[in-house]
Amino acid sequence: FRVYPAAARARGWEGVAEVGLALSPALPAPQLRLLRSSGHEVLDEAALRMLSRAAAATPLPEGLRGAGFELTLPVRFSLEE
16 A cells, blocks of 8 residues: 655655554544654655555454554655665
8 A cells, every 4th residue: 555655756755654543443434643754744644645545445353343442553665665
């Protein structure tokens, strides 16, 4: 689901955005928020879009259904990858 923004790639921008994901039986969908910026808004937005699509397309394992939890997910943008 990760897409390296062309504008960021052309400028040589790299960084790690940390995204928080919260899931609760009371929430209709996972909640995502930027916890730590990569230093580049375009990379932060790409990280949020990526995890939003991934969360929507990935079913929870049976053991986690109905549970509430929070995760911190680092998304690394590196030109060498």
